[in-house]
Amino acid sequence: MTEQTAEALPTASTSHVSKYTRNQPYLSEVLVNERLTGPDSEKETIHVELALEDGMTYTPGDAVGIIPTNRDVVVEGVLKALGFTGSERVLDHYKVEISLDEAVRTRLAIGKLARGSVNQFAKLCGENAPAGLKALLGVDNKAAAEEYVWGREFVDLITDFPGIITDPQQLFNILQRLTPRMYSIASSQDAHPGQVHTTVRVVRYNSHGADRQGVCSGHLGERCQVGKVMPIFLHENNAFRLPEDTSAPVVMIGPGTGIAPFRSFLEHRQVHGEPGRNWLFFGEQRSISDYLYKDQFAEMQKQGVLTRLHTAFSRDHLKKVYVQDRMQENAAELFEWLETGAYFYVCGDATRMAKDVETALLDVIAKGSKGTLEYAAEYLAAMKKQKRYQRDVY
Template identity: 35%
Template sequence: MENIAVIFFTFILISIISFVVKTLTTSSGSKLKGNSLDDFILKKDVTNVPLDSSTRHKYYEKFSKKRGIQIRIVFGTEYGASEDVAKTLYKKSKLIAHDYNSEDSQFHPRLVNCKNYQLLDWKNEHLMLFIISTSGDGVPPTDAREFVEFLDSTKLDLNHLHYSVLALGDSNYPQYCKTGIHVHDRLQTLGAMEFVRKHNVDMENAETIEKWMCSVLETLPTLNIDPQEDYLNLVEDQDSRSYNRNKPFQATIKKKYMLTTPSSVGDKETMHIEIDLSGSCLSWISGDALGIYPENNPPEVVEVLNAVKLDGTEIVYVEHPAFQVEEVTLQTALTKYYNLKDPSSALIKYLMTKDPANKLKLRSVHLISYLVKNKELLGEVRDVLSSCKNVSWSGQRLVDLLKPLQPRYYSISSSPLINPNIACITVASVKYQLLGKDRTGVCSVHLNDRCSVGTSLGVFISQNPDFRLPANGNTDILLIGPGTGIAPFMAFIAERVQEGAQGRTILYFGCQSKLKDFLYKDQLGQWEKDNHIALHCAFSRDNPNRKIYVQDLLAKQHSDVYQLMQKGGHVYVCGDATYMAHDVHNTLIDICVKEGLTKSGAMEFLSMLSSHGRYQKDVWV
């Protein structure tokens, strides 16, 4: 058997290497013009040139009566990825024209957030590009929910509309591009004409995004669309009076303390942090998250500066969706406004044009990372920059090739019924190794190691309407949240206690060690003592003979779990999507089978619970 396994894996490895070599030396199989891998990755046109401060586009025009071929680039985003893609497409489409000799035939793109769909006169729209993310497992982004409901209910005849959809998601979730797929299906049902086929993008894969954009930009000039005057009056952001992802509130840390007791290298370091929102008028509901803009680790900034041989004092023009800044030093820009973890496709392309050695090295790693769906093989920005030679840098060129630094999201672990001005979060420091080097998470280590009481943070509320307590306090609830997955459940329990809910609250919590990382141990113990909760804990490392997880405890209590689900109870799962949530889901299926359902019947039963809001998940990869 061992020899067979060795032969099999050797065959697989040889096949992958052969495929890589063939792909690097021949065509990509794309139907696009110039379909070699070099043409695809290094496509040379003006759209790949970053814009300097004198030629930058104003992305959001409030009102324009420009005549031309009107293009609506409609995006729906939760965390900013779709908006970034939409802005890139906007810049590219501004640089092409249907007929350079006729102003009437110039393309005139406008960026439109899905939440502003009501401002569109659908009967007069002829060309629309939809860039839509899916939040988690099949859920539309908050800003796109009403738009999706509109598409579901409208009976408009859209046979005059040309469209294409780019659907973004994460394949770690079973329904990872569901929202974009659904938008595409509804548009077809309403008679709209797809001029470039829908592309599904897994984990912001640059190749897929680029293929779709190239195809769209090449096809646009071939469409027979009459020019018209732009009517669209985009009023100021409807949330302009409040704070949001593009306008964060500067809150301060009021209190922080360690929840774990690490005693050796590798032990978990998790902190409870209280953030003062006084004066913001921000409000939330238990189950919502707090978005936080972090800062990059100073030593990582220094490594980037060393790699490009700059000292950080150069003044650069900054373009960031959330911060109204213009000119700052390069060091400040890299610290506060740009993503130093994920190299952009624009950065990779630029480096590949500068030296044959860079080209061979990067395109090989780039392709292999795509094949094995592991973009971390490229490393971080500092790794890519350090590995490439013969590149001369200016600060402006560098930041123009970087992605903006995006916020991180933390479930709020406090109820607004207790204190509407204090939002608590539970933060586990992320520390890991990549390419043989120690690495740290951007936001978690910033919060836990570098922020102190009084530190200012840019924050906003991220709504999570699919993770809510039942309206009736007499309803039994089952909470499954190992590790920091307990965070929203701390808010749930506190709220149920405050309101005097009569329904049972059953909590399954898991961690490695009762002594080291039993989060909120004292508070949970008090709630259990006061009969507010029934507490079941799995300490996976305390038993040297067998690891115990929350799903093992659920399986032991199969009759009680099944009866709760059958009698109208609600089930909530929060935490890791890749392993924990998957294993818990399979355990719930097994429980239903053990209680008399067929496997297909059990799956249908859980699906019914989910569709009725009685099986809710807040999980992440």
């Protein structure tokens, strides 16, 4: 990894000069693909470094789009269940003729099953749908259909209801497109010229008697070793940006893979020698196996780049502790930072964490200001307006 000095660097720019898009991606070489979590961790989180071409630029806060391909075993399972060889010819979404194998491997979402796919599939039967399939159709059977699709993939549907697809082209009406997945960028380009880094949690689970993987994270976790090439594009996110005022304090809440953009923020502030104070809250299950980028953050603390660092390892304690608990424990100081104009950022899980963190933040404001929760809500609304409360949650 190359490090540069602050003097030699261009300033942060928000403009992207790149000809590569999701429809015309850049074929990027995998430079590093290593596991961050320890062998005893319940999670498999990896650090992936990808090569960029000259002229491809990004700003901390941006994401990288990665275009996955489906796993061999899943592709073969689908072709076998359909009774096709894969050499049949089909027209892709742009009406370009390709082999069925290529279509199933690179164009069609044969991973987790969507309810819409079940409906489209059933349409092929007209009135003659098997009873089991009919029981998944219509508004009255929505709950049954949702239960059916949960944890299932397309191969399960065609195995449960065989012989319905007779023409390979029908797959394009049934299945959604295989779409790129977004990953928050975990690096500063000024610290790592020509590279983009990501922090990816590999999704693996067992359901209905089979071991499954997330399409893209599984692709990155299993099939993208160093030297392989994969299609990517850079995705601008102007709603998640470091303050323009380089001396403004920054508070970052990034549990799990939510840490990614904050590694980017911190590297950027470090490499540019920006004077603003930085406070990071990181959370995961266990410090021994799940402390992502531990050494790098320790070094940043030593150098004074990371002014404050609080961790919450939920499984290290009898009573589970989360980032929002650490915020509460440090409420007075956190409010003081807000009062001095700190920018507050949240990244990671949208379903629970982001809500719990917002509740804690409102509480911190109410306590610190000795005001009501209504006052805290107004305070937070004002922060939002000033772009001092930014979230990147998924």
